[in-house]
Amino acid sequence: MRLLNLFKIAFKAIVVNKTRTLLTMLGIIIGVASVIAMLAIGEGSKESIRTTISSMGSNMITIKPGADSRGPARGSGGDVQTLTLENYEVIKAQATLLSYITPVVNGGGQVINGSYNWPSSIYGVNPSYLNIKAVGLKSGSMFTDAEVQSASKVAVIGQTVVDNVFPDGQDPIGQMIRFNNIPFKVIGVLEEKGENTFGQDQDDVVIAPYTTVQKRILAIDHLNQVVASAVSEADAPEAVTQVTEILRTEHKLMDTEEDDFSVQSMEELISTFSSTSEMLTILLVAVASISLLIGGIGIMNIMYVSVKERTKEIGLRMAVGGKGSDILMQFLIEAILISITGGFLGVILGLGSTEFIEKFLNWPTSVALYSIVISFAVCAVTGIFFGWYPARKASALDPITALRYE
Amino acid sequence: MKKDIIKIEELKREFVMGTETVHALRGISFNIKEGEFVTIMGSSGSGKSTLLNILGCLDQPTLGTYEIDGLKVKDLSRNELATIRNEKIGFIFQSYNLLPRTSALENVELPLLYNSKVTNRERKERAVKALEMVGLGDRMDHTASQLSGGQQQRVAIARSLVNNPVMILADEATGNLDTRNSYEIMSIFQELNSKGITIAFVTHEPDIAAFSSRTIVLKDGHIIKDFKNQKVQSAADELAKLPKEDYQL
Numbered sequence: 190m191r192l193l194n195l196f197k198i199a200f201k202a203i204v205v206n207k208t209r210t211l212l213t214m215l216g217i218i219i220g221v222a223s224v225i226a227m228l229a230i231g232e233g234s235k236e237s238i239r240t241t242i243s244s245m246g247s248n249m250i251t252i253k254p255g256a257d258s259r260g261p262a263r264g265s266g267g268d269v270q271t272l273t274l275e276n277y278e279v280i281k282a283q284a285t286l287l288s289y290i291t292p293v294v295n296g297g298g299q300v301i302n303g304s305y306n307w308p309s310s311i312y313g314v315n316p317s318y319l320n321i322k323a324v325g326l327k328s329g330s331m332f333t334d335a336e337v338q339s340a341s342k343v344a345v346i347g348q349t350v351v352d353n354v355f356p357d358g359q360d361p362i363g364q365m366i367r368f369n370n371i372p373f374k375v376i377g378v379l380e381e382k383g384e385n386t387f388g389q390d391q392d393d394v395v396i397a398p399y400t401t402v403q404k405r406i407l408a409i410d411h412l413n414q415v416v417a418s419a420v421s422e423a424d425a426p427e428a429v430t431q432v433t434e435i436l437r438t439e440h441k442l443m444d445t446e447e448d449d450f451s452v453q454s455m456e457e458l459i460s461t462f463s464s465t466s467e468m469l470t471i472l473l474v475a476v477a478s479i480s481l482l483i484g485g486i487g488i489m490n491i492m493y494v495s496v497k498e499r500t501k502e503i504g505l506r507m508a509v510g511g512k513g514s515d516i517l518m519q520f521l522i523e524a525i526l527i528s529i530t531g532g533f534l535g536v537i538l539g540l541g542s543t544e545f546i547e548k549f550l551n552w553p554t555s556v557a558l559y560s561i562v563i564s565f566a567v568c569a570v571t572g573i574f575f576g577w578y579p580a581r582k583a584s585a586l587d588p589i590t591a592l593r594y595e
Numbered sequence: 596m597k598k599d600i601i602k603i604e605e606l607k608r609e610f611v612m613g614t615e616t617v618h619a620l621r622g623i624s625f626n627i628k629e630g631e632f633v634t635i636m637g638s639s640g641s642g643k644s645t646l647l648n649i650l651g652c653l654d655q656p657t658l659g660t661y662e663i664d665g666l667k668v669k670d671l672s673r674n675e676l677a678t679i680r681n682e683k684i685g686f687i688f689q690s691y692n693l694l695p696r697t698s699a700l701e702n703v704e705l706p707l708l709y710n711s712k713v714t715n716r717e718r719k720e721r722a723v724k725a726l727e728m729v730g731l732g733d734r735m736d737h738t739a740s741q742l743s744g745g746q747q748q749r750v751a752i753a754r755s756l757v758n759n760p761v762m763i764l765a766d767e768a769t770g771n772l773d774t775r776n777s778y779e780i781m782s783i784f785q786e787l788n789s790k791g792i793t794i795a796f797v798t799h800e801p802d803i804a805a806f807s808s809r810t811i812v813l814k815d816g817h818i819i820k821d822f823k824n825q826k827v828q829s830a831a832d833e834l835a836k837l838p839k840e841d842y843q844l
Contacts, residue, residue, distance in 0.1 A: 194708045205696045505692045508653065509706040509754070510681020512674045588653050592688070 216484030221535025231470025313402025329377030504591025524576020685755025
């Protein structure tokens with residue numbers, strides 16, 4: 190028997206039972222649509238995390254002093270003074286996989302310009318900082334290495350600071366501001382970066398030579414951080430290892446001792462945050478998959494009822510020459526047609542609802558092609574899997590019994 | 596000398612029910628020649644349904660031989676039996692067995708759908724022709740529920756004819772019909788028979804048997820009578836004799 194005829198027969202049976210077919214399909218439609226939408230939401234948030242973190246400089250490596258493990262009381266990571274300028278110099282001299290490196294000292298305080306003031310943070314760095322953070326200047330210029338050497342009182346400020354201490358629209362370049370009563374000359378304004386993923390305003394900063402900040406503001410010798418950038422994103426993990434080894438040697442740590450510092454690449458930060466959203470995605474998709482499975486069971490249920498209900502019809506088909514394989518194929522095709530049509534409508538609904546979520550709920554979404562392919566494949570397989578058993582049952586019927594079935 | 600459509604020799608069919616063996620057919624032999632109109636009669640339990648199932652290639656004998664149109668049926672697989680049913684036999688049932696919500700034409704096309712040798716166009720042409728033969732040329736688009744019992748049975752007859760079978764096998768084909776419709780159906784059978792189609796008709800109504808040319812009577816798995824009907828009644832004539840309306844309001 191020609192396959193086309195079988196398709197005709199199966200299609201006919203579906204059309205004859207419109208309402209029932211539609212209701213059966215509904216399970217599959219909702220299942221497929223929710224898998225696609227959930228994956229789109231998951232992918233979307235993962236992507237937005239990656240973009241924001243990357244915007245902070247994707248090759249960036251942060252070196253922080255770790256909790257001091259010597260002595261009975263442990264302080265928090267920032268309090269210890271194990272990271273020194275000498276450490277920075279050694280890393281700078283020995284690490285081959287770093288393209289830029291800067292010491293970082295930071296503190297909070299009040300920015301004052303005449304009658305305006307604003308609480309902000311000051312970062313003492315060297316000129317490489319801008320390259321590492323992948324941020325440019327909106328106007329003016331960055332301070333030079335010479336200004337770092339001479340501990341000049343110059344500063345580059347972020348847009349939020351500009352907005353708050355120069356509210357009259359005055360050009361801040363060349364103006365004097367005071368940070369904790371130390372006067373600084375504004376020589377540049379940073380490009381706006383906005384809030385990062387963690388809600389921190391990246392434009393609310395004052396950047397000055399680290400020497401100045403160390404001496405004039407914080408009055409310290411040690412460093413709060415050293416940030417560097419790896420030569421490429423791919424080299425970042427290798428660079429982390431390299432820096433770790435240099436610092437261990439420098440800190441004279443025995444093999445048995447733990448690091449008294451921490452070295453972290455952006456990649457690690459991304460994966461830490463992505464893993465949270467990934468967990469959520471997996472959870473959402475698991476729930477969506479269950480609804481797809483239930484849709485599949487719905488197909489099996491309907492096909493099973495359909496076989497029972499049409500026992501006499503099956504008997505007749507056999508009496509007029511339908512072979513067992515013909516009957517099997519008929520019911521299998523019927524199940525597959527239902528699931529594939531349902532899958533197709535589900536993809537449309539899934540894309541539609543993703544669009545809706547993006548437009549009206551302002552959730553970042555990103556439809557992955559693989560989610561469409563997978564959910565469609567899953568529903569086709571579901572059709573075959575759940576259609577097989579009832580179809581098999583139908584084909585194994587004895588024509589005499591089937592014909593007499595009431 | 597017309598050829599034998601059906602040759603049956605020492606046919607036995609036994610069913611094993613638990614520890615007991617039921618002998619449904621205890622060794623029967625007969626031949627049906629091309630163009631015969633045979634009624635098979637018998638009360639329930641006489642083995643007539645079993646015989647019908649074997650004749651229709653839905654079941655196989657335990658012992659003995661059965662040949663249809665020169666083909667030995669014994670030891671054929673399920674699929675081979677299905678092919679024989681498709682190409683050699685036309686079935687008609689007591690309860691019509693039309694597909695619901697399906698047009699008369701599509702119902703008649705059904706057996707040909709299972710025959711890959713028939714093209715789409717040929718299938719439609721043959722179905723239309725068969726429906727015209729039973730006088731339903733104007734009802735081809737009607738579904739089963741839009742047709743009366745007699746009309747449904749005529750669709751079933753068209754369906755049994757459409758594959759040009761060597762024999763039509765009818766199982767109590769008039770059992771669900773009133774006298775008028777029964778006679779109408781019988782007159783169609785007689786007309787088909789006059790065109791040379793072989794018919795085996797299973798019934799328990801003696802007045803229906805009167806329209807056939809030969810009667811085989813079964814009892815307890817044996818043939819107790821097998822006789823030619825000397826005076827075949829015409830169903831068309833009997834139909835004319837019936838009062839115009841069976842009931843008057």
